[in-house]
Amino acid sequence: xxxxxxxxxxxxxxxxxxxxxxxxxxxxxxxxxxxxxxxxxxxxxxxxxxxxxxxxxxxxxxxxxxxxxxxxxxxxxxxxxxxxxxxxxxxxxxxxxxxxxxxxxxxxxxxxxxxxxxxxxxxxxxxxxxxxxxxxxxxxxxxxxxxxxxxxxxxxxxxxxxxxxxxxxxxxxxxxxxxxxxxxxxxxxxxxxxxxxxxxxxxxxxxxxxxxxxxxxxx
Ligand SMILES: [Zn+2]
Numbered sequence: 001x002x003x004x005x006x007x008x009x010x011x012x013x014x015x016x017x018x019x020x021x022x023x024x025x026x027x028x029x030x031x032x033x034x035x036x037x038x039x040x041x042x043x044x045x046x047x048x049x050x051x052x053x054x055x056x057x058x059x060x061x062x063x064x065x066x067x068x069x070x071x072x073x074x075x076x077x078x079x080x081x082x083x084x085x086x087x088x089x090x091x092x093x094x095x096x097x098x099x100x101x102x103x104x105x106x107x108x109x110x111x112x113x114x115x116x117x118x119x120x121x122x123x124x125x126x127x128x129x130x131x132x133x134x135x136x137x138x139x140x141x142x143x144x145x146x147x148x149x150x151x152x153x154x155x156x157x158x159x160x161x162x163x164x165x166x167x168x169x170x171x172x173x174x175x176x177x178x179x180x181x182x183x184x185x186x187x188x189x190x191x192x193x194x195x196x197x198x199x200x201x202x203x204x205x206x207x208x209x210x211x212x213x214x215x216x217x218x219x
């Protein structure tokens with residue numbers, strides 16, 4: 001069977017982690033609007049991830065959608081539907097990563113801090129090393145921050161098994177949201193594929209998450 005584009009990008013990642021980047025930074029000249037490799041990536045906004053570098057993507061080859069956590073939000077779904085149906089992408093790659101900030105708080109904690117709870121302000125200040133200044137106002141949006149499910153851990157904690165488990169849960173939840181959306185077909189001639197990964201910010205390597213599997217517990 002022919003290698004998928006995602007598999008080719010994974011071999012670029014091995015080169016990148018070994019110090020041999022494939023991404024070329026120069027202006028490529030005139031290009032078509034459709035991504036040349038028919039790939040869309042949803043990745044965390046973390047400053048340590050350079051998606052073009054870590055996948056060896058060139059300018060013009062992929063859509064790259066980024067937000068806090070690489071979460072499949074309503075807006076990420078909007079982008080993926082446009083990317084697939086109008087701009088001809090058919091492989092979707094999800095990238096979460098170790099040491100993600102989304103492991104270090106909960107939605108309730110951040111909301112309470114923003115609304116003026118002194119205990120939450122104190123905890124968030126300690127967790128981030130930055131004085132947390134409450135806005136002392138409630139707001140209806142964003143409805144969710146999408147902090148990852150599971151017991152929180154210190155900001156930027158080193159890789160550990162619990163962290164990988166929580167990241168794995170969220171990658172699966174994100175895959176599930178894409179795979180089950182009625183406007184993103186997963187069978188027939190126009191089917192998309194979705195693969196999910198955890199990027200290790202200390203090694204530069206991508207690790208694939210098996211799907212389906214557990215997606216977390218409320219406890
Ligand atoms: Zn992150």
